[in-house]
Structure formats: structure tokens, C-alpha cells
Amino acid sequence: MAALMLQGTGSDVGKSVLVAGLCRAFANRDLSVRPFKPQNMSNNAAVTADGGEIGRAQATQAIACRVEPSVDMNPVLLKPQGDRTSQLIVRGQVRGTLAAARWREGREGLLVDVLDSFERLSASCDLVVVEGAGSPAEVNLRVSDIANMGFARAANVPVILVGDIDRGGVIASIVGTRAVIDAADAAMIHGFLVNKFRGDPVLFDDGYRAIEARSGWRGYGVVPWLADAARLPSEDAVILERRSASVDRRVTIACPITPRIANFDDLDPLRLEPGVALVMVPPGTPIPEADMIVLAGSKATIPDLAFLRAQGWDIDILAHHRRGKPVLGLCGGFQMLGRSIADPHGIEGAATTIAGLGLLDIDTVLAPTKTLERIEGIAKGARFEGYEMHMGATTGADLNRPVGHRSDGSAEGATSADGLVHGSYVHGLFGLAEQRAAWLARLGVDAVGPDHAASIDAALDAIAATLERHLDLDAMLDLAQRAG
Known part of the structure; x- marks a missing residue:
């Protein structure tokens, strides 16, 4: 089994897009690849061929792998219904409603479902690319965690940490993550990458070396701002206002x-x-x-x-x-x-x-x-x-x-x-x-745009090509082969 997990220094650092891009990049190398997210929280979902539902990001990542989406790609999906309740979807089917106050105890038994899905998925391919949720630095959520280090340690999957330089403080967020997580969790992280860089990445060389020196982790590259990511479906409603088009059209x-x-x-x-x-x-x-x-x-x-x-x-x-x-x-x-x-x-x-x-x-x-x-x-x-x-x-x-x-x-x-x-x-x-x-x-209005699926596919190819240029994918693949 070969597997690699991307975790983030926080939410919205670009993990979903990077996993999709890596899936397409490795698929372009003639590897059989599958995406996996142990636990997701989103009201944007897709229906699988076998009549289940998974997060929209995992369905997009399946497209990147050129395979049909499967419920095993996202075994636990939470769909918020109110500020304190969510519908719980396990392996594609509704298992009930879960109150936020009961989530810690409610998720304890879900790791078995998560690991079962991961094992089935791993047996069907050459490589699994795993996406974490939120951040491992949320140490208050570490007990019974199934989304980040709880999964990584249970499945023995090596982790690369993703930091978002566009929001600022990327050095502190990566090094700070190393400082707050426990030693056993930190041992699962083998390196980092910096995402959403605008301009010439050479300008960040000193910062990159500072992260390596202070964290003890190696860097796998700096990813430039991926304009093509805007063409992929989003799971998070917080971006909706930012994506409104100007009104100077017909x-x-x-x-x-x-x-x-x-x-x-x-x-x-x-x-x-x-x-x-x-x-x-x-x-x-x-x-x-x-x-x-x-x-x-x-x-x-x-x-x-x-x-x-x-x-x-x-x-x-x-x-x-x-x-x-x-x-x-x-x-x-x-x-x-x-x-x-x-x-x-x-x-x-x-x-x-x-x-x-x-x-x-x-x-x-x-x-x-x-x-x-x-x-x-x-x-x-x-x-x-x-x-x-x-x-x-x-x-x-x-x-x-x-x-x-x-x-x-x-x-x-x-x-x-x-x-x-x-x-x-x-x-x-x-x-x-x-x-x-x-x-x-x-x-x-005359429609002139392509089928949406064709647009998504072209965006995935463009993102994969950028990752090939800016990340050490050979080293990442070597790391993935240490899993299991």
C-alpha cells in the first residue's frame, strides 16, 4: 500500500485543490490513484453510482483520478442543519442527526468505518492521496480525532503539512503547528509545502529555509497561486460573495x-x-x-x-x-x-x-x-x-x-x-x-461555454502541470511508499 496525507495549518489553505491536483498529476504518470477524506463537513455533496453521497471535493478528486466516485472515498460526511446539529452520513447513507455537544463521543466508533473504507480503497489502487480536515493544531479536538492525526496514526500514513502564505503568517503557522502538537503526532509529519504564493517564489527562499530550520521538516516546494482552482467546484459557502461576477454583462x-x-x-x-x-x-x-x-x-x-x-x-x-x-x-x-x-x-x-x-x-x-x-x-x-x-x-x-x-x-x-x-x-x-x-x-443570451465537466477536466490538467513544475513529486511518491 502507498498513501500520502495532506493536512493543513488551518481551514481553507487549499488542501482540496492540492489533493485534486496531485491525484491528476500521479494519474498522468499512469498510476492508479484514489482520493480519500476520512471526515468531511459540507453541504455540497455528490451522488455516487451506488446510490450514496460524498463530499463534492472528493467527487472532484475522483474525476482527477479518472475514476467513478465511491462512498469509500469519504466515509464520514457531516451536513450542518443548524448551528449545533448536523446530519451524519456514514459510507454514503444517513445514520441520523448529531448534536455538536455529542460529536466527541459520537465519533469514537466511526474510526472503524473510516479504516474499513481506507483498506478497501487501498486494495484497489497503487496510491491513495488523503485529505485532512481543519488542522492538527486544533489540539482541543485531538481526543477521538478521526480526521487528521487520529487517522494518520491508526493507518500509519505519512503527512505533509500545507501552509497558506496568501493569508499571512505562514512561517508561524507551520512552525507553530510543530510546537503545539504532541511528539507522536509530529513524528507523522515528514515535511511541508507552502501554498498560494503570488509572485516569484525565489523571494521566499529565506522564509522557506527558516521553516525547515525551525520545524525540522523538509520542504516539498512552493505552489504558486492557482488561478485554475476557481474553475473547480467549492465546498465552502464562505467564498460565494468573493466569486460573484461583475454586473457589466448582458x-x-x-x-x-x-x-x-x-x-x-x-x-x-x-x-x-x-x-x-x-x-x-x-x-x-x-x-x-x-x-x-x-x-x-x-x-x-x-x-x-x-x-x-x-x-x-x-x-x-x-x-x-x-x-x-x-x-x-x-x-x-x-x-x-x-x-x-x-x-x-x-x-x-x-x-x-x-x-x-x-x-x-x-x-x-x-x-x-x-x-x-x-x-x-x-x-x-x-x-x-x-x-x-x-x-x-x-x-x-x-x-x-x-x-x-x-x-x-x-x-x-x-x-x-x-x-x-x-x-x-x-x-x-x-x-x-x-x-x-x-x-x-x-x-x-447565446451560450458559448463548454460542458462544465470539460472545464473541470481542463482545470485539473492545468493544476497538475503546475504542481509537476513546483513540487518534488518524486520525493512525495517515495514518502507515500512508506505507508502501512
Whole structure:
């Protein structure tokens, strides 16, 4: 078995992108590679071929390896539903809801699931590239850890520590990590790399040597700022405001950012279109004049709808509709557009029924069973590919005017009587260029971008090529062969 783990000095240091780039770089060397993340926390997820779900980053990393995503690539996934509760997904399936206060005791038994998945994955390939979560320097979380050193030591996987120079303090963050973790954990770290460097890396030579001298770890390289990383799906909603396009384009599509927004990468393909300005609307800001409003998915539909109303966004959406402009709801956003949402089982909190926005003649009842299914079909005269991932069922008259039909002939989605409001359960609806073109044609824009999958693949190749130039991949591969 060969395996290598990247851990970070903190969150958002670029571990997911680096793992994806390494997976593609080693796959380009004709190695059979698999990604692995023991524990992930994200509301952006993907459906695997065997009907499970994993973090979006691991699905992207599987693409980098040129293999199908598997539930073993991310055996534990936490999907936050509120500030203190998360849905627990183990090997692709819901295992219940976990309160933050119970997480330490709740994760103790999960290491067995993690190691089982890792062993199955390792047996199927030449190399596993593992991604940690957060940072090993969070020593308050070390007891029963399964995401970083708890996993690395249990599986005997060598670690390289990633520091982010763009946020500043990279010398202190790497050397400081060495200072606060215990000796046995520090022994698992064999080196470091510096990520997100802008400018000539030679300018950091003195800092690089200072880290080596003070930490006792060798450096594996300095990675320049990877502009192509912006073309990869993101798991973290904190970047949404930073990724809004300027509004000096032909049409504007606006999407409000709710606290539990999920699978917002559904909108990423719109960024491929030079004629479209995608505006992610932060809390405290009214929805601007737009050609179309999209309500994205949600991990907690009822609380997010209440938040939407508290922001006054419901008024903006209804005014937009009165002006004769289209509205599209995806998954949770689809449910919000209906007459009511009922939660009789208390899945999202206390059992309740609330009024929806009333723009679609539909009603939704949330249920414990989750639909996880890859689908394809025809909508608006063009092909689509994607997946469903939702809890509950939707009924109502507007389902008789579907958005499209699945390949098995069944109807998908709903359309209002005036033709302005659409709802769909298809995640990835805009991924194929021809489907995206069908929607944008209604707004008077010609779609010119590629299929989203092709854009992701090209970005992965570009990132891999950069890592080949700037990292000592041969030494990293030698280190990986010490695992087990």
C-alpha cells in the first residue's frame, strides 16, 4: 500500500485543490490513484453510482483520478442543519442527526468505518492521496480525532503539512503547528509545502529555509497561486460573495445566500458564460434588479425560508415575478416556491408546517428517507445530466407542467401556469452546454461555454502541470511508499 496525507495549518489553505491536483498529476504518470477524506463537513455533496453521497471535493478528486466516485472515498460526511446539529452520513447513507455537544463521543466508533473504507480503497489502487480536515493544531479536538492525526496514526500514513502564505503568517503557522502538537503526532509529519504564493517564489527562499530550520521538516516546494482552482467546484459557502461576477454583462442572474445553502456549485456552469453576471446576494443586501432569480438548494429548507423572509428577499422575489421575469428553484429552492412545506417528523427541527412563497402550485412533505439518484433526460428540448438528493416528496398541479422528463419517461420538475416559475430536483442542471443554452436563450443570451465537466477536466490538467513544475513529486511518491 502507498498513501500520502495532506493536512493543513488551518481551514481553507487549499488542501482540496492540492489533493485534486496531485491525484491528476500521479494519474498522468499512469498510476492508479484514489482520493480519500476520512471526515468531511459540507453541504455540497455528490451522488455516487451506488446510490450514496460524498463530499463534492472528493467527487472532484475522483474525476482527477479518472475514476467513478465511491462512498469509500469519504466515509464520514457531516451536513450542518443548524448551528449545533448536523446530519451524519456514514459510507454514503444517513445514520441520523448529531448534536455538536455529542460529536466527541459520537465519533469514537466511526474510526472503524473510516479504516474499513481506507483498506478497501487501498486494495484497489497503487496510491491513495488523503485529505485532512481543519488542522492538527486544533489540539482541543485531538481526543477521538478521526480526521487528521487520529487517522494518520491508526493507518500509519505519512503527512505533509500545507501552509497558506496568501493569508499571512505562514512561517508561524507551520512552525507553530510543530510546537503545539504532541511528539507522536509530529513524528507523522515528514515535511511541508507552502501554498498560494503570488509572485516569484525565489523571494521566499529565506522564509522557506527558516521553516525547515525551525520545524525540522523538509520542504516539498512552493505552489504558486492557482488561478485554475476557481474553475473547480467549492465546498465552502464562505467564498460565494468573493466569486460573484461583475454586473457589466448582458444579463444578470441573482441567487440569495441563505445560511444552509447547499450544492451551490449547481450555479458554477453559469460562470462559463461571458454574457452572464452571476450575483450571489449576501445577507443584509436586497436582491438586485435581475433577469432571473435562482433559489439554490438548502440543507435546512424551512429555516432557510424563514431567513429569506426575515431578509425581505421574499418581497424582492415576488416583485421580480410581477415584472414578468423568471424564477428557478433547485431542490430546496424548488420546495420554497410552493404553497407549503410540512415537516411532520421534525427532520429540520420541531415538527411544523409553513407557507411557501406560493409561486408554484405544489406542496412538499419532508420524510426521513433520502432520495439519492443519478438521472439524465431531456428538458426544454436539450439533454441534461445530474442527480437528485433530497428528503421528502412534492405533489401538486404544477407537476403536470414538468420542466422535463427523465430517460425513463417520468416527469421532472414543475412549471407555473404563467410559465415564469420553474422548480427542479436536478442538481447539475446547467452542466451540459446544450441545457444551459436552452435556459439562457429565454434571457436573450447565446451560450458559448463548454460542458462544465470539460472545464473541470481542463482545470485539473492545468493544476497538475503546475504542481509537476513546483513540487518534488518524486520525493512525495517515495514518502507515500512508506505507508502501512
